[in-house]
Amino acid sequence: MVILETINLGKIYGKKETAVHALKDANLKINKGEFVAIVGPSGSGKSTFLHLVGGLERPSNGTIKVDGKDICCLSDKELAKYRRQKVGFVFQQYNLIPVLNVKENVELPLKLDNQKVEEDYIEDLMNLLGIGDRKTHLPSQLSGGQQQRVAIARALSAKPSIILADEPTGNLDTKTTEEVMNLLKASIKKYNQTLIMITHNQSIAQKADRVISIVDGKLDCLENISV
Numbered sequence: 001m002v003i004l005e006t007i008n009l010g011k012i013y014g015k016k017e018t019a020v021h022a023l024k025d026a027n028l029k030i031n032k033g034e035f036v037a038i039v040g041p042s043g044s045g046k047s048t049f050l051h052l053v054g055g056l057e058r059p060s061n062g063t064i065k066v067d068g069k070d071i072c073c074l075s076d077k078e079l080a081k082y083r084r085q086k087v088g089f090v091f092q093q094y095n096l097i098p099v100l101n102v103k104e105n106v107e108l109p110l111k112l113d114n115q116k117v118e119e120d121y122i123e124d125l126m127n128l129l130g131i132g133d134r135k136t137h138l139p140s141q142l143s144g145g146q147q148q149r150v151a152i153a154r155a156l157s158a159k160p161s162i163i164l165a166d167e168p169t170g171n172l173d174t175k176t177t178e179e180v181m182n183l184l185k186a187s188i189k190k191y192n193q194t195l196i197m198i199t200h201n202q203s204i205a206q207k208a209d210r211v212i213s214i215v216d217g218k219l220d221c222l223e224n225i226s227v
């Protein structure tokens with residue numbers, strides 16, 4: 001079942017002679033439950049694609065359908081609601097709130113959206129991600145890998161349909177990267193979520209169901225074993 005579809009999606013930054021065509025006519029369908037890796041050289045348009053799909057930026061042309069609904073025509077308020085309820089973001093910088101403890105950081109998306117905190121689910125999530133015994137610690141009391149796990153738990157806490165990850169393991173060592181990837185894959189399987197992840201790491205890309213390459217703003221499907 002298709003959860004995300006982009007049709008002739010494009011983004012141009014700037015105008016006239018300074019215009020940059022960051023993304024050109026991207027046509028793509030991604031299924032529910034799929035893990036898609038996005039690869040490509042620096043400046044090729046990977047983050048632009050993720051930001052458009054996540055409703056962080058608006059396209060210059062084309063359409064983005066999520067669950068069959070066009071998100072491009074949403075108002076700013078509706079788009080903010082889309083981001084809160086449908087999408088979980090994981091960035092290379094963890095962006096944890098320093099004065100909140102681990103559990104409070106994880107629960108933040110629910111609190112911001114006035115959603116009820118399902119204690120059992122949050123507990124499971126933190127245990128699955130190996131931070132269950134660090135609940136009352138502040139981010140500054142955690143290692144980089146643990147902070148990244150908190151950021152992942154936070155991205156998953158509102159049970160988003162789509163998880164958008166921009167180099168989420170870029171700052172981690174090989175062993176922690178593998179652990180985080182295994183945990184992330186396990187939780188998306190358990191909760192039937194879709195993962196779209198930018199990575200420069202070949203071994204991570206190999207674990208994906210599909211690898212999409214972006215070069216000079218043009219999308220290309222390199223491998224497709226799940227659709």
Ligand SMILES: Nc1ncnc2c1ncn2[C@@H]1O[C@H](COP(=O)(O)OP(=O)(O)OP(=O)(O)O)[C@@H](O)[C@H]1O
Pocket residue numbers: 013014020021022040041042043044045046047048049
């Ligand atoms: N806000 C912006 N204003 C102007 N140009 C931008 C803006 N954001 C991105 N660009 C340009 O758009 C192009 C694509 O950038 P993008 O960040 O999507 O690349 P990327 O593939 O994610 O790169 P990296 O791997 O280095 O993070 C680049 O040429 C970049 O300079």
